[in-house]
Amino acid sequence: MxxxxxxxxxxxxxxxxxxxxxxxxxxxxxxRPLAVPDEGRYGEVGRWMLQSGDWLVPRLDGLPFxxxxxxxxxxxxxxxxxxxxxxxxxxxxxxxxxxxxxxxxxxxxxxxxxxxxxxxxxxxxxxxxxxxxxxxxxxxxxxxxxxxxxxxxxxxxxxxxxxxxxxxxxxxxxxxxxxxxxxxxxxxxxxxxxxxxxxxxxxxxxxxxxxxxxxxxxxxxxxxxxxxxxxxxxxxxxxxxxxxxxxxxxxxxxxxxxxxxxxxxxxxxxxxxxxxxxxxxxxxxxxxxxxxxxxxxxxxxxxxxxxxxxxxxxxxxxxxxxxxxxxxxxxxxxxxxxxxxxxxxxxxxxxxxxxxxxxxxxxxxxxxxxxxxxxxxFTDDKLSGDVAQTLACDASPADTVYAVGNYPYDLPFYAQIRRPIVVIQDWPRQHKTAGDVWQRELFEGADFDPVAGRVLQTPDVLAAASARPGNWLLVPRNGGARGFGPPAWLRVQTGTGWILFKSGGSAASAPEGPIAAQQKGLPGCKH
Known part of the structure; x- marks a missing residue:
């Protein structure tokens, strides 16, 4: 007993x-911050599910996953x-x-x-x-x-x-x-x-x-x-x-x-x-x-x-x-x-x-x-938290973000962007040659939903995008964007892993005022 x-x-x-x-x-x-690609990927799918209200289909960058x-x-x-x-x-x-x-x-x-x-x-x-x-x-x-x-x-x-x-x-x-x-x-x-x-x-x-x-x-x-x-x-x-x-x-x-x-x-x-x-x-x-x-x-x-x-x-x-x-x-x-x-x-x-x-x-x-x-x-050269904070505070909800050379898995979560990132690659070539890499998980998702797949674009769209207001471009610092040189983009910030540009006519460069201030800012801004 x-x-x-x-x-x-x-x-x-x-x-x-x-x-x-x-x-x-x-x-x-x-x-610690989100590790990429895994934590950025899986965390963003959950965030997108909550934001979109679609609890049936997991999506990464708006694409079925x-x-x-x-x-x-x-x-x-x-x-x-x-x-x-x-x-x-x-x-x-x-x-x-x-x-x-x-x-x-x-x-x-x-x-x-x-x-x-x-x-x-x-x-x-x-x-x-x-x-x-x-x-x-x-x-x-x-x-x-x-x-x-x-x-x-x-x-x-x-x-x-x-x-x-x-x-x-x-x-x-x-x-x-x-x-x-x-x-x-x-x-x-x-x-x-x-x-x-x-x-x-x-x-x-x-x-x-x-x-x-x-x-x-x-x-x-x-x-x-x-x-x-x-x-x-x-x-x-x-x-x-x-x-x-x-x-x-x-x-x-x-x-x-x-x-x-x-x-x-x-x-x-x-x-x-x-x-x-x-x-x-x-x-x-x-x-x-x-x-x-x-x-x-x-x-x-x-x-x-x-x-x-x-x-x-x-x-x-x-x-x-x-x-x-x-x-x-x-x-x-x-x-x-x-x-x-x-x-x-x-x-x-x-x-x-x-x-x-x-x-x-x-x-x-x-x-x-x-x-x-x-x-x-040891991993900050792959992270985008610093440029994500700048983007979150300076961009407007209706702005479009482009990424070339790689995909910033953690940026959508940190910036709390409301729209999918437009990912720039030679996608016809990637369909033929890509192995078990990040490009494949995106274009295979686009195969299920061609409408959502419009976020996968080729480099020829960058020139026109650079001249329109409200566009942003992310380029990895490690040289992953060789051959995609931004034509008329204005450098905003060089982060530890990514470089952030804005389009020449971006609303972010417009004169400050009450209306502009109201339009600026994403939910991820901590200022």
Whole structure:
């Protein structure tokens, strides 16, 4: 009885630690500008959804953007509506999912191994690069990783409930799969299914599958996922072939996409994402493979789940030639649990264990803080925040912005422009030669909506645009605009990454007065 009371008294302390780590994540999320291209791209799609009122079709620069399903953009739009157009409002979405992953791990670990291990696992995850940096990065990876993890936990506990699966836990698993599908597509369903299939076979529980609440579970799955896919397919025939075929199946099987990495890339990534805690997972992993009896009383089935979860998803993502570090986030929860068990088996009873753990945790927190504060020094040549502020204060809502040589992913969000940017390229040539680059995501979107595709123009329009009032031109400083020389544009500002010009007859150069002052300024102006 004393031990039970003690455990219950310790739980509020654990929750306080988890809350403190999540608040630290929110603080770090407010310290740096949007990273490009990813955060600028995905953040702008959410902003455009809110601004346009079109909650059905994700759009980038006004063009349909069917690379991923819409859950991230929906939540971003809601966050921006509630908290305003701030970078941290965008990052609140992945941060909330990182918090859900943390809580899910803590609750699962507490049921599996007790309060002590659960708190350790939560602290390890909460003081990791995966949580403190990955949990604030605006893209789909933390979202889908969270729902994959929640789905696996729910189904696993449902199967371990007894001779028949726990029906409500299983239904929650179906809901988590549905949210995973809306986060990033088929892997939200495929990866939980793969892990659970292999685990049930290994632990000889597969017959329990027949007792799942299939009717209600599949109904929930369909009710959450099907409407958006059907409505988009009706409006844009071919959109689902593009999303599932090109962006998922072809990207998985082909070797023509960017970020080609060796087979061991994700092993190294895990050591970084859960550094230094990942090294402590070695002993319980080895014990689980050898089927050595667990000294901490953890059921063998849970060890099997952890290493199968880790191995299956690691193998799955190691197959494609194209690899990104965020893809492997779904295996962080079981790895953190194994690391916590490894700590308990190796160092927990050492005299200096507490001090060592605190020092290692402080080291990772300091590293995450340094990255958040200093990363801009190494990426500012790609950012447009400085010229975006000038544009936001000097341009009028009806003005047109042109970009040549590259696409300023973060500028629409910072300036809060109301109209798509006119992007200048030799588009006929790009259709024939472009690889897995930014031009392709724009012209493939224009293929779905030729009217919106008018924002993609060729260099011959620049001469006339320079003579009309109310036009602005952005040119990258890195020489990406060679051969497009601005004919009669007036230089306004040379920023760290972009040069801003205005047209010779621009309204921005007109004499100041009450009417002109009223016409000037975009929502992004902070003066």
């Amino acid at each position: 004393t031990r039970t009371v003690s455990t219950k008294q310790e739980r509020p302390i654990s929750w306080l630690w988890l809350a403190a780590l999540w608040l630290l994540l929110l603080l770090l999320a407010a310290l 069917f690379h991923k399903p819409p859950l991230l953009y929906w939540l971003e739009a809601v966050s921006l509506a509630l908290f305003g157009s701030h970078v941290w409002a965008l990052r609140l979405v992945p941060a909330l999912h990182a918090g859900i992953m943390l809580v899910g791990l803590y609750l699962a670990a507490r049921a599996i191994a007790g309060e002590r291990v659960a708190r350790r696992a939560g602290l390890m995850l909460g003081t990791s690069v995966a949580f403190l940096l990955g949990g604030q990065y605006v893209n789909h990876d933390m979202m889908v990783a969270t729902w994959i993890g929640i789905a696996i936990w729910c189904f696993a506990f449902a199967f371990m409930h007894g001779a028949r699966p726990h029906a409500n836990l299983a239904r929650l698993g179906f809901v988590a799969c549905a949210l995973g599908v809306l986060s990033k597509g088929l892997i939200g369903l495929l990866l939980p299914g793969l892990v659970l299939f292999l685990w049930l076979l290994w632990t000889r529980q597969f017959r329990k599958v027949l007792a799942l609440p299939w009717a209600s579970g599949l109904l929930l799955l369909a009710a959450i996922t099907v409407p958006w896919f059907v409505l988009v397919a009706q409006k844009y025939p071919g959109a689902m072939d593009y999303l599932f075929g090109t962006q998922q199946f072809t990207r998985f099987t082909a070797d023509t996409f960017n970020n080609v990495q060796p087979w061991w890339f994700y092993i190294a990534s895990l050591l970084i994402l859960l550094f230094p805690w990942a090294f402590f997972a070695g002993k319980p992993l080895w014990d689980a493979v050898k089927r050595t009896p667990a000294p901490d009383g953890v059921a063998r089935e849970w060890f099997s789940l952890c290493w199968i979860w880790l191995a299956a998803i690691l193998a799955f993502f190691s197959i494609p030639a194209s690899k990104l570090i965020g893809y492997i986030l779904p295996v962080i929860p079981p790895l953190a649990l194994l690391a916590a068990l490894g700590w308990e088996r190796t160092l927990a009873h050492s005299r200096f264990a507490g001090r060592v753990f605190a020092a290692l945790a402080a080291l990772i927190i300091a590293l995450a803080l340094a990255v958040s504060l200093l990363v801009t020094r």
